Amino acid sequence: MSRVFWTGLAIAGAVLVETALAYLVASPGRYLDPFLLLTVYCALVGGETHGMLAGAAAGWVQDVLFGGRVLGLSPLSKLLVGFGVGLSGGRFMIASAAARALVVLIATVVDALLVQWLASVFSLPATGLSPLALVSRATLNALVGGLAFALVDRRLDSRP
Amino acid sequence: MALAVPARRSRLLVAGLALVHLAVISHQVDGGGGVSLLQRGLLTAVSPLQRGVSAIVGGVGEAWRGWAFHRATYTENRRLEQRVRELETELQAFSARAQEGVRLRELLELRQAVPMETAAAEVVSRDGVPWFRSLTIDKGEADGIALDAPVMSPTGVVGRVFAVGPHAARVQVLLDRDSGAGVLVERSRVPGVVVGQVSGSATGTEDLVLKYVPERSDVVVGDVVVTSGFDRIYPKGLVVGRVRYVGKGSGLFRDIRVEPSARFDRLEEVLVVRQVREPLETPRSVQ
Numbered sequence: 001m002s003r004v005f006w007t008g009l010a011i012a013g014a015v016l017v018e019t020a021l022a023y024l025v026a027s028p029g030r031y032l033d034p035f036l037l038l039t040v041y042c043a044l045v046g047g048e049t050h051g052m053l054a055g056a057a058a059g060w061v062q063d064v065l066f067g068g069r070v071l072g073l074s075p076l077s078k079l080l081v082g083f084g085v086g087l088s089g090g091r092f093m094i095a096s097a098a099a100r101a102l103v104v105l106i107a108t109v110v111d112a113l114l115v116q117w118l119a120s121v122f123s124l125p126a127t128g129l130s131p132l133a134l135v136s137r138a139t140l141n142a143l144v145g146g147l148a149f150a151l152v153d154r155r156l157d158s159r160p
Numbered sequence: 161m162a163l164a165v166p167a168r169r170s171r172l173l174v175a176g177l178a179l180v181h182l183a184v185i186s187h188q189v190d191g192g193g194g195v196s197l198l199q200r201g202l203l204t205a206v207s208p209l210q211r212g213v214s215a216i217v218g219g220v221g222e223a224w225r226g227w228a229f230h231r232a233t234y235t236e237n238r239r240l241e242q243r244v245r246e247l248e249t250e251l252q253a254f255s256a257r258a259q260e261g262v263r264l265r266e267l268l269e270l271r272q273a274v275p276m277e278t279a280a281a282e283v284v285s286r287d288g289v290p291w292f293r294s295l296t297i298d299k300g301e302a303d304g305i306a307l308d309a310p311v312m313s314p315t316g317v318v319g320r321v322f323a324v325g326p327h328a329a330r331v332q333v334l335l336d337r338d339s340g341a342g343v344l345v346e347r348s349r350v351p352g353v354v355v356g357q358v359s360g361s362a363t364g365t366e367d368l369v370l371k372y373v374p375e376r377s378d379v380v381v382g383d384v385v386v387t388s389g390f391d392r393i394y395p396k397g398l399v400v401g402r403v404r405y406v407g408k409g410s411g412l413f414r415d416i417r418v419e420p421s422a423r424f425d426r427l428e429e430v431l432v433v434r435q436v437r438e439p440l441e442t443p444r445s446v447q
Contacts, residue, residue: 049170056177070188076181083174122189122197 003046007054010038011061018066031137033108035062035074037145039082040107041152044094048086055082070124077114081107101146108138260428266314267429274312276395278431279303281311284328286427293336293356294319299432300327308393310433316399316421317341317387318430329432333424334368334400342390343370343400348378351388354400354418366424367404370416377414379406385418395433 014034021030035058043051059075067074085107088094094103112129119125129137183198191200264280271278281297299305301324311318311331319333332339335356343354354368373379383403389396405417 047170048167049173052170052174052177056181070185072181072185072188076178076185079174079177079181083170118185122185124189 003050007038007042007050007057010042011035011054011058014038014058015061015065018062022066031133031140032144033111033137033141035059036078036081036108036111036141037104037148039078040085040100040104040145041149043082043085044089044100044103044149046086047090048083051082051086051089052079053082055079068124070122073115073118073124076118077111080114081111084110097146097150100149101142104145105138105142108141109134112137263314263429267431270312270314271431274398274431274433277434279305279434281305281329281430281432283427283430293333294322295331295333295427297329297331297430297432298327300325300329302326304434305329305432306434310387310394310398311430312398312433313422313427313430315423316401317394318422318424318427320393321432331430334420334422335366335424340391341394341400342388343385344388345373345377345379345403346384346386348383350377350379351390352385352416353391354385366420367417368401368420370403370418371413373414373416375409375412375414379403379414379416381406 014037017032017034021032021034038058039051039055042054046054055078056075059078060071062078063071063074085103088103092099094100112134116128186198186201187196189197191197193200195203267280271280279299281299281303283295284298285296287293287295297305297311305321305324307321307324309321309324309329311320317334319331319336319339321329322332323330333356334341334354337356340353340355342351344351350373352370352373354370356368370379370385381403385400385403387394387396387398387400399421401418401420401422403416404419405415407415409415
């Protein structure tokens with residue numbers, strides 16, 4: 001129950017962050033994806049099931065509030081990303097901040113490629129990301145994610 | 161920390177959720193022709209199955225209808241065959257009744273034509289020989305039938321009652337060698353006696369013999385022979401038959417054969433004379 005609550009609260013926070021970013025930065029330059037960071041963190045902490053469910057929920061909120069005409073691409077990509085990250089977290093030791101940042105970086109690339117591939121499969125008009133934009137997006141997410149994960153872990157560890 | 165879900169179940173879960181998401185996305189994407197991609201995909205995937213199911217169901221239905229049709233046809237055929245048998249039986253019964261009606265009408269005409277009180281009787285048994293020497297009728301003393309009562313049919317004299325019971329009587333037919341009837345040749349009024357030729361176990365011809373007709377008498381083939389009334393048994397004027405053969409006899413009398421008018425082999429109803437009311441004339445039906 002607490003897991004669902006905290007996940008819901010995190011999604012609400014992601015909505016606030018995305019809203020603020022949407023207010024500050026135009027869409028093409030908006031590289032930070034708080035919903036993806038949320039998905040990766042849940043997957044690393046809770047495993048593949050938690051990761052994919054949190055990813056799907058966050059994706060739906062993202063698509064409904066900030067998405068385009070067709071809904072479902074972000075939920076599907078984050079579902080798969082969450083599952084993959086959770087699976088990796090069970091196989092490898094991903095505890096350090098650097099490792100987590102690397103996972104976020106890879107997850108961002110995979111998420112972007114998945115969305116673009118799904119858009120092409122369904123013949124949907126989607127703005128393609130250039131390699132530079134993709135690297136920039138992944139790097140920014142990895143940095144912010146690594147930092148955010150560390151802060152959250154520290155916050156959780158400090159609880160009595 | 162991790163959710164306690166087995167890896168296999170989690171894989172199934174992610175696969176199921178992925179499919180659900182693909183379906184949701186497909187439902188929103190235009191697949192052309194006014195239908196969504198999901199609908200188009202489903203139609204494409206399901207239509208062969210639907211065609212197969214339709215073909216199977218259609219084939220089974222057609223086979224069932226064919227079997228039901230053949231079964232109904234078979235049942236109808238059996239029913240119609242039964243109906244045909246019933247109708248044939250009814251037809252035979254109607255035909256028999258029609259023939260009986262004809263015979264009874266002839267009998268009624270005879271009864272109205274002859275000036276005698278008569279009783280209609282049905283022949284209930286006969287001797288088992290081709291030309292019946294005797295037969296049994298279903299009327300007896302209770303119906304006013306007396307011994308020696310003349311018996312006739314619409315076509316001619318049959319014989320006389322030689323034994324009578326309360327409700328039945330035996331009739332000696334003219335064919336019997338022991339029978340005899342006084343007759344006249346109607347045209348020339350030549351008298352004689354006709355007797356039968358059938359007796360015992362031996363069977364003779366069905367012709368009657370006209371006896372005691374002198375050599376010079378005027379008798380030719382085709383003459384009608386009627387009862388004379390001289391024997392006090394048969395009333396005068398009943399038709400007996402027609403002369404079939406006239407030949408030279410061995411003595412004083414001619415050899416004359418008479419074909420009887422009564423159809424002894426087909427007798428079913430007869431008239432039995434109970435009382436003579438007035439002199440007879442030849443009935444119109446046998447003229």
